[in-house]
Amino acid sequence: MSAVLIIEQVLNGLQAGVMLFLMAAGLTLIFGVMGLINLAHGSLYMIGAFVAAAVAGATGSFLLALAAAMAAAAIAGAIVEVAVIRRLYAAAHLDQVLATFALILIFTEGTRAIFGSFPLFLDTPDVLSGPVTLPGGIQYPLYRLVLIVAGLAVAAGLGLLIARTRIGIQIRAGENDREMVAALGVDISKLYTLVFALGAALAGLAGALVGAIQSVQIGMGEPVLILAFVVIVIGGIGSIKGALVGALIVGLTDTLGGIFLPELFKLFMEPSAATQTGASLSSMSIYVLMAIVLLYRPTGLFGARA
Amino acid sequence: MSREGIVNAVLLVGFVAVAAWAHFAGEPFTITLATRAAIFALAAVGLNFALGLGGLVSLGHAVFFGIGGYAMGILAFHAQNYTPLMEWPFAIPGTKVMPIIWLTAIVTAALAALVIGLLSLRTSGVYFIMITLAFGQMFFYFAISWSAYGGEDGLSIYIRNGFPGLNTLVPIQFFGICFVLLCAVLWFVSRMERSPFGLMLNAARQVPHRVETVGLDPQRAKLVAFVISGAITALAGALFADLNRFVSPTMFSWQTSGEIMIFVILGGVARLCGPVAGAALFVALEHWLGDLSDYWHIYLGLLLLLIVLFLRGGIVGFLAGRARAHD
Numbered sequence: 217m218s219a220v221l222i223i224e225q226v227l228n229g230l231q232a233g234v235m236l237f238l239m240a241a242g243l244t245l246i247f248g249v250m251g252l253i254n255l256a257h258g259s260l261y262m263i264g265a266f267v268a269a270a271v272a273g274a275t276g277s278f279l280l281a282l283a284a285a286m287a288a289a290a291i292a293g294a295i296v297e298v299a300v301i302r303r304l305y306a307a308a309h310l311d312q313v314l315a316t317f318a319l320i321l322i323f324t325e326g327t328r329a330i331f332g333s334f335p336l337f338l339d340t341p342d343v344l345s346g347p348v349t350l351p352g353g354i355q356y357p358l359y360r361l362v363l364i365v366a367g368l369a370v371a372a373g374l375g376l377l378i379a380r381t382r383i384g385i386q387i388r389a390g391e392n393d394r395e396m397v398a399a400l401g402v403d404i405s406k407l408y409t410l411v412f413a414l415g416a417a418l419a420g421l422a423g424a425l426v427g428a429i430q431s432v433q434i435g436m437g438e439p440v441l442i443l444a445f446v447v448i449v450i451g452g453i454g455s456i457k458g459a460l461v462g463a464l465i466v467g468l469t470d471t472l473g474g475i476f477l478p479e480l481f482k483l484f485m486e487p488s489a490a491t492q493t494g495a496s497l498s499s500m501s502i503y504v505l506m507a508i509v510l511l512y513r514p515t516g517l518f519g520a521r522a
Numbered sequence: 523m524s525r526e527g528i529v530n531a532v533l534l535v536g537f538v539a540v541a542a543w544a545h546f547a548g549e550p551f552t553i554t555l556a557t558r559a560a561i562f563a564l565a566a567v568g569l570n571f572a573l574g575l576g577g578l579v580s581l582g583h584a585v586f587f588g589i590g591g592y593a594m595g596i597l598a599f600h601a602q603n604y605t606p607l608m609e610w611p612f613a614i615p616g617t618k619v620m621p622i623i624w625l626t627a628i629v630t631a632a633l634a635a636l637v638i639g640l641l642s643l644r645t646s647g648v649y650f651i652m653i654t655l656a657f658g659q660m661f662f663y664f665a666i667s668w669s670a671y672g673g674e675d676g677l678s679i680y681i682r683n684g685f686p687g688l689n690t691l692v693p694i695q696f697f698g699i700c701f702v703l704l705c706a707v708l709w710f711v712s713r714m715e716r717s718p719f720g721l722m723l724n725a726a727r728q729v730p731h732r733v734e735t736v737g738l739d740p741q742r743a744k745l746v747a748f749v750i751s752g753a754i755t756a757l758a759g760a761l762f763a764d765l766n767r768f769v770s771p772t773m774f775s776w777q778t779s780g781e782i783m784i785f786v787i788l789g790g791v792a793r794l795c796g797p798v799a800g801a802a803l804f805v806a807l808e809h810w811l812g813d814l815s816d817y818w819h820i821y822l823g824l825l826l827l828l829i830v831l832f833l834r835g836g837i838v839g840f841l842a843g844r845a846r847a848h849d
Contacts, residue, residue, distance in 0.1 A: 253648055303831055309648055310579050314787050315830040317780050321823030329817050442659060442776065449652045496667030503656040503663075507641060510653050514645045 220354050225475050226468065231360045233467020234367025238422035239444035240451070240459040241374055242415025248454025249390045249411050250305055255316035256296065257419055257444065258437025259323035264289045264420025265427035265436060266327055269336040278341035282424050289420020290413040292323075297412040302405065320438070328434050335433035338424070363425055370418070371460055378456055387411060391454055443470070446506045452519025461517060466502050473498035526842035530795040534708075537701060537802070545694040553693040554765070559805040560700040561761045566785035566797030567707055568754030573783075574792030575715060576747035577727035578643075582654030583782050585638065585661045586631040586752040588774035590759020592665065593627035595677040595769035602680060620685045620699070620764070627760040628753045635752030639745045658776050665771035676770025683764055690764075700761050704798070707754055712794050714750070723747050755782070788829060790836030799837040 239261060246254050264285035272281035296319060304312050339345075340359045348358040378384040386407055389397045398404040423437070430436070447466050451458025478494030485493065509517065537556060544552035565587055572578040600607045600616025607614040617623065642653045666674050682690045690696045714720045726733045726740030733740040763769045772778065781804070789800025807825070811818035833840055 247648070253651070300827060300831070307830075309651060310573070310783075310787070310791070311830050311834070313579070313581065313651065313780075314783065315827055317784070318823040318826035318830065321819040321826070325817040325819040325823070329820070438776075442655065445652055446656060449649060449656075453648065492667060492669060496664055499663035499667065500660045503660040506656045507653060507660075510645050510649060511641060514649060516649075 220352075221475075223350075223352070223354055224356060225472055227356055227360065227364070229468035229471035230464065231363050231367075231467070232471055233464040234364050234371070235422050235426050236440070236443055236447055236467055237367060237371055237460050237463035238418045238425075239440055240447040240463050241371070241456060242418045243444050244448040244451070244454055244456065244459045245387065245411055246415045247448065249387055249394075250301075250408055252301060252305060253309055253312045253316065254301070254415075255313060255441065256319035256323060257415070258439075258441030259320055259327075260289045260293055260416045260419040260437070261423035261440055262327060262434070262437035263292050263323065264423030265338070265432040266331055266336065266423075267420070268424030268427055269338040269432045270331075272338055273336075278344075278428075281338070282421065285420045285424035286417040287420075289423070290417040293416025293419075294409055294413040297409050301412065302408070305408070324434055331434075333434060335431035338427040338432055340428045359428065363429075366425065370421070374418075374456060383407075383410070443502070446502055449516055450506055450509045452513075452516030455516070455518040458516055458518030465505070469502050469505055470498075473501040477501070524842075526793065526795075526838065529838055529842045530798075533795050533798050533802070534705065537798075541694060541697050541701070550693045553697050555805055555809055557693070557697045557700050557765055558762075559802045560697065560704050561758050561765060562782075562785055562801035562805065563798040564700070564704045564707060564761065565755045565758035565782050566789070566801055567704070567711060568751045568756075568758060569782050570751075570786045570792065570797050571711055571714070571754065572744075572748050572751035573786060574796075575720060575723050575727065576744050576751075578744060578748055578751075579651050580642075580654040580748070580751075581651050581776065581779050581783065582638070582656075582658035583752070583755050584658050584774050584776065584778035585654075586635060586755040587759035587762070587778055587782065588661060588665065588769075588771070589631045589634055590627040590756035590761075591763035591769040591773040592671065593630055593756070594623045594683065594760040594763040595679065596671055597623050597626060598679040598683055599671065599677050618681075618683045620683050620690070620760075623683060623760055623764075624757055627756040631756030631759075632749050632753040635749040636745070638752075639748035643741055643744055643748070655776060655779070658774060658779050662771055662774040662776070665774050672770070674771060676768060676772075679763075679767045679769075682767055696765070700765075703757065703761070707757070708794060708798075711754075715794070719743065719746070784826065788826070788836055790838035790840075793836070793838040793842070796836055796838045803837060 239257065243254060243257050246252055246257075267288040268281040268285035271284040272278055275281070300315060300319065304315055344359045344362055346358055347355040348361060350356055378387060386397060386402050389402075390404070390407060394404060422440075443466060447462040448459055450465060451460070451462030474495070477498040478491045481490035481494045513519070537560065541553050541556045544550070544556065565583070568586070569580065569583045572580055597607070597616045598618055601618045602616070605616070607616055638654070638657050642650055642657070645653055671677055682696065684690055685699055688695050688699065690699065722733060722738055723743045726738075726743045730740040733743075759773060762773070785797050785800035785804055787800065788803055789798065790796030807822060808818070811821050815821070829836065835844065
């Protein structure tokens, strides 16, 4: 277990965490502002990845693919908000869960009908492929490093948007008291569509960025969706800061657990049994973490006190 | 008989009629479909007890469905390989006897539900949905990595387990077992609803602080409801595994939790036979739409959306009108 390996894995964990943040930020905004549980957020991630793969395949431009992915996800999000989600704001959580579950079925099968069942591939752009040498002589893929930087940049931009702009003020006000905001003359339904489209665009961006290091396939959104839910529950629903902290915690726990738990168990178990126990515990570890957080802070680390 | 009573009777008689027709017409596959629907209905009756009566939106009932499945899988696996389940401190052999399997499934799931419920009930609302989902995922990943019992591939059981005095390999007889269990559980649930406990639970869902004021413990009522609910769903899981003679981690997946919830909501939340109607409709749609199109999930999704948006109260709510207030 060398220092190089540890640093590499920490970077991998950061990269996974930052991408999770892009998903979780949208989810937490949508929940915080509209009070809606959106299970279909993973479908928007999938749409982003598929559109990016299709556009990159047709034009060869990665930047164009990213823009198309964000636009497609945002448009899909806006359509869904206007057609379906809008009717659910006043509904019970149960109805929201079911309706957005129905949207998952529609999106998943719709994508399968359009793109077929086989995975697509999205290549990393040439300028960003290949390793880069970090201080200390560590070789690390440039693209993943760019993902970390890009994700943190988006996080900073989102933070500024929420804290410094007029839209941000309206969003924060909407979280606190939507009726008062509406009474003050803000077009609340337009604001809701905007927030939903913004969240969708972030999910689409995450899908496209991650699509270049994993295969683009049907159902790729749901595992990420569940992780993103864990993130916002740990961070506290509605809090962007919580989403960032939660995402990094989950990303690091998931990545480091998969590497170090089997090693840890090898200290006092036979190797094959240790690998198995370690692997099963590591995939359970983030859920255990979430359960522990909820037990001590039932509304998450940065959530509003009930 | 109330209108809901008539709907319930028609539903249950309809089940028997379909199975009997299929038996005499020589259509064993239709019997299998009816059995599948009865088992799903049982699982959903379990969830409905926590969700409808207790207001506990659990997105993790696949945990109990899976525990039931693995109780069957593990016991039958040891029986078919003639290996003991455990040797220390005393030898326990596997078994192929259904009632023992059911009992194991129910007790194990009740214990799991007790632990999960104790922890989860500290939260409420959306956090409760999420923490139950997280427990579901924990069990899912545990099952995947549990290589002693098949890991990701699951376990195949070659011959369906037996029930004393019956030949479970005959489709109609296995259907009979599942249907009788479903009816027995429905009877139990309807009794529970009208019992002092059921009334307290109902009140605990609506106005917990008033229940507390009269000196009762709403949290404990919810916990008991969660345990009963999990045990019922586990029984369904054991039957489902026996129907397919196969268990796999899919039984623990969050899609399974979602489907069980769909049965409840399609049929009508908090209605006694809502889950029965929901599961029957789901299985019928799965069969017919699946024949029509490879992409039948699109139609299922659209139908679900329509029901959530325009038909709150589900099928039973549509047929029988709004639920009566308590008698």
